[in-house]
Amino acid sequence: MAYAGDAPKESFRLSMLIYDTRFRSITIQVIVLILFALFVSWILNNTVQNLAAKDRGFSYDFLWNRAGYDISQRLIDYTNDDTHARALLVGLLNTLLLAFFGCIFATIIGVFAGVLRLSNNWLVARIMTVYVEVFRNVPVLLWILLAYVVLSETMPEPKDFKVTEAMIAAGEQPKAHMFFGSIALTNRGTNIPEPLFDRSLGNIDLGIFLVSIDLLAIIAVLVASFVAWRRLNRHAHVVQDATGVRPVTWWKSLLIWVLPIVALLWALGFHLGYPTFKGFNFTGGINVAHAFTSLLIALSFYTGAFIAEIVRAGIMAIPKGQTEAAYALGLRPGRTTSLVILPQALRVIIPPLISQYLNLTKNTSLAIAVSYMDLRGTLGGVTLNQTGKELECMLLMMLIYLTISLIISGVMNIYNNAVKLKER
Template sequence: MASAAPKPKIWNDPFWRGLIFQGALLVVVLFLLAGAVINARDNMQARGIPTDFAFWDRPASFDINQTLIPYSATSPNSQVFWVGLLNTLLVAGLGIVLSTVIGFAVGAARLSTSWLVAKLAAIYVEGIRNVPLLLQIIFWYNVVLGNLPHPRQAAPFLDIAFLSNRGLFVPAPVFGPGSNAIWIALTIGIVGAILFRLWAAKRQRDTGRQAPVGWVTAALVIGLPLLAYLAAGRPIGVDYPRLKGFNFTGGQRLTPEFVALLLALTLYTAAFIAEIVRSGILAVPKGQSEAAAALGLRATPTRKLVIMPQAMRVIIPPLINQYLNLTKNSTLAVAIGYPDLFNVFSGTVLNNTGAAVQIVFMTMAVYLVVSLITSVVMNAYNARMSLRER
């Protein structure tokens, strides 16, 4: 019976139609790509723009005002890449930590039983979220940090940190001989704390008896390095900034660009994180906290053992997304001259060498790799954490 069906016309057959359509698309895309490559080659040759990577090893011949690794104007352009990448990672890493802390605090404040605090948190979130980040960055840089006094009239914080138009000067730790012992003690403490927590969790599962996890963790992570510090003869000193002549010496100088960028990125991202945290907590059904109350749990264990573990499941994917956004947004450093990867590499090196195509693609590749790795990890995490329903 089925064999009697007439063979459809080729343009009515989904298989052939799909094949023809995709073939056409492939031809068009390849044609555009080839055209772009040929045009780019011709145009670049005509304008004398380099098409190779010879610029990579040439001296950079410009200075960078914040470098985490050795760098001078005679260093090659490749070194600029690494300096910029490290500066990006520095501001992104610090921004992620600080914005998480502020974001969780504000998110919790939005759910506070105090009406005033909830409203203040809401004003913060709405006020920050609805104003472009670039405006906030130049606001912090030009208004708040631009009007700072000369070092002689610097604004002191408890006489150990000073804010002036040369930047923020904070005390810096000085690691003397024997400070290795402290790092070793810290590592042992952290490993020990993790092991203790695993043991305590297992014992609670098996016997129901609880262990003072908080105290033991504190003793291991803080107490052990402290003991090592005392035993090694207090090898860590502190170098305080001092006013000397017209500027500060000693301590650690944070450039105004760094402070402005970090502040703006942190406050901006924190507002988004606060919303994520709030909606994550609200996503936990009310029955959960009621059931916890019925079991006799007090408010704190309810939050810690019932609400937050379920809320985190909702919070973490968009939270990671915000971390990625923060990292990508750190490219706005170019507006105020913080030497991040984009600014020094896609900006200065590109202008000096003219190798636009290579440099822009390399910069995009760096951010793309970070994003793709993160999304692969996130997908794996999601697959592990997603609720398995029957």
């Protein structure tokens, strides 16, 4: 008997695009893609038409014009004669500074709070629960404003630190004192001593900003110390493995860390420059404006609350058997957490942690609420206003935030790949 021949070749009909499951998903994707392309072209078309109707061009030339405004908090030299582009850079560095310290503090706070929330100590666990719930459930802008208002309303005014000759004659004390004679907390900022070098090595001019050779030297020495310390430890391991006795290393470690850096600082003529009251404000020293401090506090604690939950979830994802096995090996609870639980929990923690870092970085754009001149304050604030280039400034600002976020994300993904479970 003959087998039935091949199924008759079906000719392609248009209706198959909808009724044939082989084509349907492609059809839908193509339609959605076309609609999306239409939407994008409509937006672009609208923008171009409206710009033309208003007789407004689209150009970034304004970035090279004189900015004309002053910025008080800055990491690099800037005067009002510099360009808008440099003002942008000043703002960008302020944003990055805030994001950098914010991520570090938020991580520390979050890890502590997350671990302590699982503590067997009832009181500690409850306090951490209250912290997490309170910070997580109130908008971060309110925390920023609260921190700022509290700092600027409760601290003494700079003039309260003033000591006049009449006061010395009358034996009066000023209304406010500096801590340890070196740190002044005023209602404007925190004035801390600054490191100064008598025999400074100078600066390298990179064109955009100056890099202190002193700082580079210090970093180089610290890196060298770290490498030496690692070698010392490795040697100790080898000896321990061979003989079973670990050689005493603590005093050698101490020497490796302390001696070179002290020698370098002495060679550079290191000393501290203390803030002193002069005129209206403190001069000398480093002035950390309360705008920065309040942002750092609010963003760290706010994001820390989310990180605490992530850490708690990560720890709870590790089976109880791991803890029991560690106890069975005789590890104390502290070492169990740091050596057994946390390293495994990291694999669960890292991916959501990246989102929190990105959130914190983007939340720094709330800085203008407390007069901190970040990227949003310079490029998206004063520059946008004084030049009237809304579209250009907004697009550039979005591009910069996108770039920062992608970089953070990329770096964290590299770290994630390093700690994730490797299947062999």
